[in-house]
Amino acid sequence: MGWFTKRHETAPKPESKEDIWIQCPACKAHIYKEEWEKSFKVCSQCSYHERMTWRERVDLLIDPKTFTELSAKVSFNDPLKFSDAKGSYAEKAAETRTKTGLNESIVTGYGKMGGIKVVVGVMDFRFLGGSLASGTGEKILQAALYALKQRWPFIIVSASGGARMHEGMVSLMQMPKTCAALAQLREAGLPYVSVMTDPTTGGVSASYAMVGDIHIAEPKALIGFAGRRVIEETIKQKLPDDFQTAEYLLEHGFVDMIVPRKDLKNTLTQLLKYYGRR
Amino acid sequence: MGWFTKRHETAPKPESKEDIWIQCPACKAHIYKEEWEKSFKVCSQCSYHERMTWRERVDLLIDPKTFTELSAKVSFNDPLKFSDAKGSYAEKAAETRTKTGLNESIVTGYGKMGGIKVVVGVMDFRFLGGSLASGTGEKILQAALYALKQRWPFIIVSASGGARMHEGMVSLMQMPKTCAALAQLREAGLPYVSVMTDPTTGGVSASYAMVGDIHIAEPKALIGFAGRRVIEETIKQKLPDDFQTAEYLLEHGFVDMIVPRKDLKNTLTQLLKYYGRR
């Protein structure tokens, strides 16, 4: 369960000196940067959904000026004092923190979505591939408990390659930890919606991302448990191109709906309006 | 969902004038009648399990002299005043009643099984192919409610081709009716064990037979929803010989265990001993 999931180059590189063009990582079309941003990083040519930062996602979903962050001080831990061939995990994580301004692979908070009070967790792939580690799990737990206390719906937008192996078993244990928090919401009858974006794999797909009351996926998002290479080695054959895409999961019964980014906020709001007796 | 399910000739015919031999309907071996009965109508040569009458089944499962019948006066109804090419349902059912001494396709009651107090329902294929009709449903409902009142486990031994079409929709409605009764047991935390014998098909397989806490099947029993002929017509191909056998259902995850008749009482008793806080 590594967090390494490549699809295309993650950050679109501006091609011209004027920085007014973006090249779509999928179809290579050149798109006006302004247009690219207005369409929430969705390619107007091939509708490729580029990964979003947590801030972009919050801006997409949460009514302006209503977002308050939770657990802002919870950061990554280094319980194993882990080092690999390339150096220490602590240093690498600290560097990432400096570079991204993120404390962990998720940002949680509350706010209004189309006027409805919600608690959200938004993963950010830039922080070590959005990997699930102790800080991630703790933030999700605290957010879920906050939703429980307020009796507000909870939404997690996943973007993760899976468990962060640098935290070893502590990372694996975030799977039952987060699910235990979600179980409290369920027992209290509170709604939890899981939004799966590219990628939602490994230990994240096998924990909080897959136990939503409603599962929404972004178009073509990679969603699955085991890695494609591992599966191909196991079954000794090539997998179809659309294997583990959002569309594939819809067909196999694990996703309620695939929603293009421009409709996401509206769809979520419409759905939550069906939740009665708040 | 008819109740017509043929496998072999139902009643073993004694072959010799002295009536001391039984010919096994499956392998055609001649077996001493005494041996046949001592082995609970299981062939010593091919272990074919002949269908049992309700009385034989009660003798097999319930401790001697502990069985008390419930709802003995509930009999068949003729809500549709049904007649077909061969005459009226009411006459046919009345004839069957006279011939078998049965009021309906099930006998219910309570007693001890290996010392444990239980409520049981035992279907008898001789009564119009063990078909599910209003009388059957009412008896199951009353037995379930008795189990609920006493807080005793409930066991149904099914042997049925399905809903009795002569009672039309009244018969179909026995499916939700019996399941509603079983739902009460579940809400009260009481165990319900379903024993599927040959045959358990149609509306019986699609209601009370398939919602047990534990599913036990007799070897080679026919268990399934749709009829083999209908399925073959639908898919335009022959089905494997073992299709819809107990063994097939075990493999596909719908049966907990296949228990030879000689072990049935012991297995049921052992299982119910695991039920705590009675």
Next chain:
Amino acid sequence: MNLDFEKPVSEIEEAIADLKAKNPEPSADVKAELDKLEASRLASLKSVYASLTPWQMVQVARHPDRPLIRDFLAGLCSEFIELHGDRHFGDDQGMIGGFATLDGIRVMVIGHQKGRTLEDKIKCNFGQACPEGYRKALRLMKLAEKFHVPVIAFIDTPGAFPGKDAEERGQAEAIARNLLEMAVLKTPVIAIVTGEGGSGGAIGIGVGDVILMLSNAVYSVISPEGCASILWRDGTKAPEAANALKITAKSLLDLKIADEIVPEPVGGAHRDYPGTMAATRKVLVKHLKRLQGLSSKKLLKRRFDKYAAMGRFR
């Protein structure tokens, strides 16, 4: 498409078409004649539909133009958010569902989908749901329970899919499970048979606090053809079987299985969608409002009593 027994109507329609063809610019006389014919067409339709036999109702219930679940969704609901999948195996097109809003009331709709085009029909198995369809329906009903919205189940199926795979994946278990779970589902459930109520495949989503039937819908323990071929040993005796099986809305109201009949417009639901929708909406809304007023304890007690009484004649 007119049905066989609509021959008197067809003849008048032919006469109308004939007259129109012969008189591209009709005179006053011809116009009067056309009006007369139209009136007589309506009278004929009314008279034919006033005395449909059960077997004729089967034909109407199966009519290719009969409104299907998506027609009801479009005609009744201001919003439909379709949800997919059973979270175990697949997304059965033969059974669809999702949140919907009907006259301002938020509900969960589930129901069989027969499909309109041949391609659709094949995708939907002609409205014969598979185990994953029943499991999807159950998942959505549980979601409705959690969200505190009532369920409306639209029933229109020849029966559960009788395929090898469906058996292997537990057609019997899936239906049985639904019967048990629906008995104790803590939210109102309205079942409405809009077309064919085909046996176990229908009851698998049919455990309602209220069971409604459109006036030409049928609901049967076995198809008339199946019954005829077993009990009459002759599939062509389906009309006799249809009669004997008491499958019409009226018969089922008498048997206290159906609770109310939704009157279809003259000539059947397929001849007048707006009329059908108006009649259906009226009855649905009435029952929704009534059921939503009940506590869940009372609701479940009433539901249990309703099914416990089914077939109790003494």
Next chain:
Amino acid sequence: MNLDFEKPVSEIEEAIADLKAKNPEPSADVKAELDKLEASRLASLKSVYASLTPWQMVQVARHPDRPLIRDFLAGLCSEFIELHGDRHFGDDQGMIGGFATLDGIRVMVIGHQKGRTLEDKIKCNFGQACPEGYRKALRLMKLAEKFHVPVIAFIDTPGAFPGKDAEERGQAEAIARNLLEMAVLKTPVIAIVTGEGGSGGAIGIGVGDVILMLSNAVYSVISPEGCASILWRDGTKAPEAANALKITAKSLLDLKIADEIVPEPVGGAHRDYPGTMAATRKVLVKHLKRLQGLSSKKLLKRRFDKYAAMGRFR
């Protein structure tokens, strides 16, 4: 079969075999020599096992003779009634379960099955369970909850099966569902890692009120080989990865993930089944008795607090 790092032991064993072969009827001197060699064999074994590296423990945990779930069932339980199937799709041989009696205590046992013979191993996918395995386990855990018996989960798997079909049938969903349901299962759960605790495939049945590990068992978020090939870009660096990942019982006790270590006999569980069983029984019974004394409310609160605290370092 001796492992590479057991070479000192192997050499002494060879010397013993040699001496025995040369002296079919050993003299008193030879016997004394044999006794000396046996003592030194034991001392060597003890010394080797006293300082196993994490990677060596991986070898021991995967040893072909290591006791498997059926060995534990035979060695610990006076009765085992195996139950089958997930009631949805199949009966996964990679995950087995049923009622069992341990020291007079009635329990539900679930666990991975690796298989002993090659034929068995293939049937069991080498202990890699499929979604239907996790769903079978959940069904049995729910049955245990209803019957008021505790659950013991025997964990020994390289991981969940990474197959195409397993993905299609929802490997991720099945594991996730178990994590959620186990968090609120109203009966005590003891998880015991007897061999390999392989990542998501292990935790999928591993949400215990108590997590036990045999002293040479390992439990890891990823296989050392997998980690090495990703982070070291070199699969042969597995020993380094095993070290860095902190996968041993001792490390996990320090990290407050394992609650107690079941001491294996000298030379590992595979060298002494009865000794392994005695040690396992003792620890299991102690925890069963303690947990059975708790109210279900208290039990669930403790379980929640336990997992909420995982990885909370400030």
